[in-house]
Amino acid sequence: MTQVEFVAILLLGSNLSPVVTIYDALEIKLLPAFEVDMSQVVVCALYKFVSLPHFESIQKPLLNVMIDKDIKGTLLLASEGINGTVAGSQDAIDDLLNWLNTQPGLDNIVHKLSFDDDMPFYRTKVKLKKEIVTMGVEGIDPLKVVGTYVKPQDWNALISDPDVILVDTRNEYEVQIGTFKNAVDPKTNTFREFPAYVKENLDPSKHKKIAMFCTGGIRCEKSTAYLKEQGFDEVYHLEGGVLKYLEEIKQEESLWQGECFVFDNRVAVNHDLEKGQYDQCNACRMPITESEKASEAYVQGVSCPHCIDSISDKQRQRFEERERQMQLAEKRGEAHIGSDVKSVIQIRRSEKESLKQAQLELNKK
Numbered sequence: 001m002t003q004v005e006f007v008a009i010l011l012l013g014s015n016l017s018p019v020v021t022i023y024d025a026l027e028i029k030l031l032p033a034f035e036v037d038m039s040q041v042v043v044c045a046l047y048k049f050v051s052l053p054h055f056e057s058i059q060k061p062l063l064n065v066m067i068d069k070d071i072k073g074t075l076l077l078a079s080e081g082i083n084g085t086v087a088g089s090q091d092a093i094d095d096l097l098n099w100l101n102t103q104p105g106l107d108n109i110v111h112k113l114s115f116d117d118d119m120p121f122y123r124t125k126v127k128l129k130k131e132i133v134t135m136g137v138e139g140i141d142p143l144k145v146v147g148t149y150v151k152p153q154d155w156n157a158l159i160s161d162p163d164v165i166l167v168d169t170r171n172e173y174e175v176q177i178g179t180f181k182n183a184v185d186p187k188t189n190t191f192r193e194f195p196a197y198v199k200e201n202l203d204p205s206k207h208k209k210i211a212m213f214c215t216g217g218i219r220c221e222k223s224t225a226y227l228k229e230q231g232f233d234e235v236y237h238l239e240g241g242v243l244k245y246l247e248e249i250k251q252e253e254s255l256w257q258g259e260c261f262v263f264d265n266r267v268a269v270n271h272d273l274e275k276g277q278y279d280q281c282n283a284c285r286m287p288i289t290e291s292e293k294a295s296e297a298y299v300q301g302v303s304c305p306h307c308i309d310s311i312s313d314k315q316r317q318r319f320e321e322r323e324r325q326m327q328l329a330e331k332r333g334e335a336h337i338g339s340d341v342k343s344v345i346q347i348r349r350s351e352k353e354s355l356k357q358a359q360l361e362l363n364k365k
Contacts, residue, residue, distance in 0.1 A: 046085070066086065075127070077129065093113070135191055155249075170219070
């Protein structure tokens, strides 16, 4: 990866959601691409709900391990546990998991591995948070109550039961590119909206069996705990999430339809857990297909069919200027990293609200 490409990535933002990218990095480490064998990049999604009263003290040593092993990506630490996705060589990921296994409370972490030809992250971060996955409901504790875990091998039988309501707990932009057959789409924009969906659409006296799933399993830890707290009795969730299902279930036996959205620069993975067909609009962050990129509504770095009618003239001008500067930098074959990093982050922070507004307007359409 060239310096020009690195700055371009900083300008465009990491693909953590169609609206919000991660800001306030603990540390940005600029590394030449050759420090990771790009033909064997291992992507590791991991999480564990566990009481971590000492979580702040883990931040620095964990970051040091990641930097030392040339691992990139983001890990979140909170009093309720750890969550995140990182990438590096197989040896590096093994070393990280082994190190975590030696830390009090962090042994036997749930993790899923996938592979890519390119490094899907460009920075190394460990962040301290209030929650490792944000639902916005106080008192929900998966360590106290949670739904019934269902192995991928048993999932098909469960969701084929006509008495089971299958709910996709992910956001609408994720559901659009792939989901399980007959799954209900709550049409949420963020996980914070899920409790409202439950209150308005599900009734414990009517809906006796509910099965839920998400990308890696972590959102279902909280969503099933929430439903149990609301009086629902039979609540199930896919252990390891969609990624584990795709890993363990043969495609000819699979009930999964489409691709699975992932929160990194791959955008989506197919049933073989390889990078899929989707790209991402750099204006609204929505996943887009090659046919959508061929649309008149698509202008690289400026708009796509999803957002062309919701972006303001001011936003359009800013996106056009950003794209123009990137193209000029690429033609010059130069980039001013170092001193520009802070200013780039400031630009991205200021654009965060604009992107939110664009997405809100899009959702009203």
